[in-house]
Amino acid sequence: MNERTDLTELAELRDLFADKPHPTADRLAPARAALLAEAGTKRRPRTRMRMRMRMRPVGLRRLVLAGGLVAAMTAGVIAVQTFNPSAPASAAEVLRLAADAATATPWPQPRDDQYLHYERIAETRSENGVPHVGPRHITGQVWQSVDGSRPGLLWHKPSKSRPQDREYKELLTRCPERGAGRPAYADLREWPTDQEQLRHKLAERGNQRVAGKDAATQTWNGVVSVLASPVPPQLQAAIFKIAATLPGIETEELKDATGKSGIAVTRVDNRGPGGAISRESLIFDKTSYVLLGGQELVPGQGRELWSITRPQITDVLPAWSKSVKRTGCL
Template sequence: MNELTDLTELRDLFADKPHPTADRLAPARTALLAEARTQRRPRARAAGLRRLMLAGGLVAAMTAGVIAVQTFNASAPASAAEVLRLAAAAATETPWPEPRDDQYLHYERIAETRAEKGVPNVGPRHITGEIWESVDGSRPELWWHKPSKSRPQGPEYKELRTRCPGRGGPAYADLRGWPTDQEQLRHKLAERGNELHRNKDAAAAVWSGAVGILGTPVPPKLQEAIFTIAATLPGIETEELKDATGKSGIAVTRVDGRFRESLIFDKTSYVLLGGQELALGRGRELWSVTRPQITDVLPAGSTSLKRRGCR
């Protein structure tokens, strides 16, 4: 057989078949990507069949009068839901040790608030903080504020903070007690989402709760459960965003009215890098959180610092 004969036979084979659409191609694409990730060398016959199938798809597009060219990275996820499923797996692949209640989580949090075009009286605000967070929230926490890369002339200082009852997010030890059962956790996330933004529908409240909770370290098993639930929510989409450090990642975004909330993941490992919250009329905040280390005590000399009271 020569190439001309091949194309003629393929044209006849697919002449009476429906034209490919995104909905029809999505399952095949997902299966093909899943097979590519196994990194097994296909046998010659299978490879030849795959080329025949791809050629058939091209001929079907040609008979429709257009040629649609799409290039895919073999390791790229097929959908926002798949990104979140990969993130769920990544959360437990390299978990950190389980801390005791009397220990501290030591990590860095970077946040940057930017005014959007036409938004008055917003920022910019830049926070680069090295944090020693009390696992059970019962001890003063150390925040070391440092100049950000975008504002190297900014102030640097340390302060001890007291966790205020009923304010801020739950302590790490509290999160450790959250259920990983899907229905129970969905309810907890919706409660948290409604605390942050009132008058949201159920899906929007769950998504907002997830974004809000993940702004600080979360136990790996709970992260896995949160990402698994988030993958089932309607209205999620992927885009490319940079986190607060300037690193480009793959983001999963959900839009609800004037709120656009995103989680940003590493493009290769799918480890959570940070997130973005964009609200019309209020500007944009980017944040990132590093993987925590576990320590027994605060750095030397920090206990002599003036303690900031609960406000």
């Protein structure tokens, strides 16, 4: 090994990264998520690359290898575990990656007087001959008032698989006599992201959904309930981090209500008839870890799938909403 050559290569490596900012947690998260997404794609043949590396000068080859190592360290990970059905990643790791993805591309902050416009798809299926359950498929365009002070709007469209279904439009109005109901988006912006305070809020929400359960089950029920509609990105990330700490979670491969296959984090519970085991899941994109939707499988009650799209922000409801009458309330 030539000492002068080695010193020259080290100087080149130093100069190459001299103007690069030092890595911080904020800088590492997007790069780490991108590296994990890239690792999920099909690997390219390596034979040709090895031949090219052999043909390069020794100093340049060392520099390239060193640069690759620095890039991996900057991304915050060197060895990457990708999901496949035979060797799934841990459920906790999937949720931590989902927390990173939630804040990677946040949407603009809406004003209280605006609406969130998104698509929600729900499908109910019979499971093992359960009577009086499905199949039912709802594709809904939703306009949700940000602060909940104005009626929202639902446009139910027949699905391609069930064109015979009835199309209808209805106003979504809150009923004071039914209590607070689900928190409005503006309310969720005020929720704490501190882990202990948020854990308490989620357990409180979960207890309203199914009372009399242990703290972990109440918290999980609160997680699923809140995430079924748009949630501010920072809060969504904090919720995923709490879910990652809960016992009894596991991974599996599931399809969402659109038929897209994803990696699911599932928690089992004895909420079925007579204490039968039920399975409730959150489904994520396999490469980006963005939340796609969820599934609930309860013995004796069938299987329900749901999916939700990224919301858009709009100032007003469609003009045709003026002719829509209130048929019920939330």
